[in-house]
Amino acid sequence: MNMSDAERIATTLESINYTPASTEKEADLIVVVSCSVRQSAIDRIHGKIRNWNLRKTKEPLVTVLTGCVLDEDRLAFKKVFDLVFDIENLAQLPAMLADKTAEAEKEIENYFKIIPRYTSAFQAFVPIMTGCNNFCSYCAVPYVRGREYSRPHTEIIAEVRTLLKNGYKEITLLGQNVNSYGNDNPKEITFPELVQLVNDESDDFWLRYITSHPKDMSDELIKKFIQASKLTDYLHLPLQSGSNEILKKMNRHYIYEHYKKLIEKVRAEKPDIAISTDIIVGFPGETNEQFMHTVRAFEEIKYDMAYISQYSPRSGTAAAKLEDDVPKPEKKHREKVLTDILAKTALKHNKKYLDKEVTILADRYQKGVLFGRSGSFKLVAVKTEPRDLIGKFVKVKITDANAWALTGEMA
Ligand code: SF4
Structure with a gap:
C-alpha cells in the first residue's frame, strides 16, 4: 500500500513541477510515507527527522509526513515535520504545500483518481481498496487507514487497461485484505469476479494480488488459480x-x-x-x-x-x-x-526446478547478470550478455538452486 501511496504522491508533486531527486541529500522536499505496523519503522522516522531538521539550519528543506500515523505519533510528528497530512487528503497536498512553498498550482480531487508516477515501466501496483476492518490486535492499520473502502471496479479496470495498453507485463492488485473486496458495498462485484475481469483484459501479462486474509479466502477465489490463466x-x-x-x-x-x-x-x-x-x-x-x-x-x-x-x-x-x-x-x-x-x-x-525451463519477468541487469522473478515469485539470476531484456518475459533453463534463489542460463 505504501508503494502505491508513494507513486500517487509522486504524481501529485510532479503536477506542481517537482522533479524526482536521485538522492536524499539532493531533495528540497522530503515526503515520508509512514507505516504504523511496527514501532521500529516509527523509531526510524524519529531518527531521520532529527538529521533533516539539522540540515534545515543550513539549507532550504520542506519535510512532510503521511501514511499510517497513529494519533499520538501525529502529535509528536506535527512538532518536527513541516506538514503532516492524512493520505486520503492527498488531493489537497498542493494547496497544503502552497502555504509552505508558494508553488502549488493545481488541486487533484480524489486519491484513487490520481494516476501514479509508476516506479517501474512494466510492473505496477493497482490499489483496489483502502482500510481494514479486521483489527488484528498487534496492528495499527485499522486505526490509521480507517474502515475498508472498495474502489469501484470500473476505475480499477480502467487503470489496468491503460497500463496494459502501455505495455505493462505484471499487475499486482493491492489492498490490506483483498479477499474482502466489495464487502463494504452490496452493489460492487466480489474479489474473484474482479480477478476474472482483470484477467480477461489481455493475453500477455501476469496477475498477482496481495494481501489475503485466511478467514476471507473463498473456494471461488481458490478456483481462480485454474480459471484465471494470468494469475501466477x-x-x-x-x-x-x-x-x-x-x-x-x-x-x-x-x-x-x-x-x-x-x-x-x-x-x-x-x-x-x-x-x-x-x-x-x-x-x-x-x-x-x-x-x-x-x-x-x-x-x-x-x-x-x-x-x-x-x-x-x-x-x-x-x-x-x-x-x-x-x-x-x-x-x-x-x-x-x-x-x-x-x-x-x-x-x-x-x-x-532444476533442468526445467521457467519464464521470468526480467527486472534488472547488474554486472553481467540478468535478474527477474518467475511466476511463482522465485528470484532467478542468469549470466548473459547485456541485451534489451528488461521488462520482458524471458525463458530460462534452471541449472542451480539454493533456498533463496535459482540460477539459470538463457533457454
Ligand atoms: S488484516 Fe492486516 S491490515 Fe488488517 S488489521 Fe490484520 S494485520 Fe492489520
Missing part, C-alpha cells in the same frame, strides 16, 4: 502463528486447521504453486509450547518463503496493553528455528 502460481497467505491460542489473542478469526485446509485446497487445484507467509514470533505470552505449534505448521506446510518478524508492540493497539514478555534473545532464537526449517523446505521446492 504464487500465493502469499499470512498465518502469523500456528498456535490457536495465539491466533485468538491476535484476533485473527481463524484456527490453524482452517488455514491448513485452505492450503490443501489450493495445492489440490495447483500442485506446484509456491506459498509464502508472514509470521510473528514472541507475541506477548507466547510459550515455548505455543511456539512449537508454529514449528509444526512450518514442517507441515513446507513454505517456499516466509517473512518472519520478532514481535514489537505498536502503541495504540490492543496487544500493546499486554506485557511484551518474551525476551529478545528468545524471539531471535524462535526466528532462527523457523528460518532453518524454511531453508530446508524452500531448497526442496527450488530443486524441483
Whole structure:
C-alpha cells in the first residue's frame, strides 16, 4: 500500500513541477510515507527527522509526513515535520504545500483518481481498496487507514487497461485484505469476479494480488488459480502463528486447521504453486509450547518463503496493553528455528526446478547478470550478455538452486 501511496504522491508533486531527486541529500522536499505496523519503522522516522531538521539550519528543506500515523505519533510528528497530512487528503497536498512553498498550482480531487508516477515501466501496483476492518490486535492499520473502502471496479479496470495498453507485463492488485473486496458495498462485484475481469483484459501479462486474509479466502477465489490463466502460481497467505491460542489473542478469526485446509485446497487445484507467509514470533505470552505449534505448521506446510518478524508492540493497539514478555534473545532464537526449517523446505521446492525451463519477468541487469522473478515469485539470476531484456518475459533453463534463489542460463 505504501508503494502505491508513494507513486500517487509522486504524481501529485510532479503536477506542481517537482522533479524526482536521485538522492536524499539532493531533495528540497522530503515526503515520508509512514507505516504504523511496527514501532521500529516509527523509531526510524524519529531518527531521520532529527538529521533533516539539522540540515534545515543550513539549507532550504520542506519535510512532510503521511501514511499510517497513529494519533499520538501525529502529535509528536506535527512538532518536527513541516506538514503532516492524512493520505486520503492527498488531493489537497498542493494547496497544503502552497502555504509552505508558494508553488502549488493545481488541486487533484480524489486519491484513487490520481494516476501514479509508476516506479517501474512494466510492473505496477493497482490499489483496489483502502482500510481494514479486521483489527488484528498487534496492528495499527485499522486505526490509521480507517474502515475498508472498495474502489469501484470500473476505475480499477480502467487503470489496468491503460497500463496494459502501455505495455505493462505484471499487475499486482493491492489492498490490506483483498479477499474482502466489495464487502463494504452490496452493489460492487466480489474479489474473484474482479480477478476474472482483470484477467480477461489481455493475453500477455501476469496477475498477482496481495494481501489475503485466511478467514476471507473463498473456494471461488481458490478456483481462480485454474480459471484465471494470468494469475501466477504464487500465493502469499499470512498465518502469523500456528498456535490457536495465539491466533485468538491476535484476533485473527481463524484456527490453524482452517488455514491448513485452505492450503490443501489450493495445492489440490495447483500442485506446484509456491506459498509464502508472514509470521510473528514472541507475541506477548507466547510459550515455548505455543511456539512449537508454529514449528509444526512450518514442517507441515513446507513454505517456499516466509517473512518472519520478532514481535514489537505498536502503541495504540490492543496487544500493546499486554506485557511484551518474551525476551529478545528468545524471539531471535524462535526466528532462527523457523528460518532453518524454511531453508530446508524452500531448497526442496527450488530443486524441483532444476533442468526445467521457467519464464521470468526480467527486472534488472547488474554486472553481467540478468535478474527477474518467475511466476511463482522465485528470484532467478542468469549470466548473459547485456541485451534489451528488461521488462520482458524471458525463458530460462534452471541449472542451480539454493533456498533463496535459482540460477539459470538463457533457454
Ligand atoms: S488484516 Fe490484520 S494485520 Fe492486516 S491490515 Fe488488517 S488489521 Fe492489520
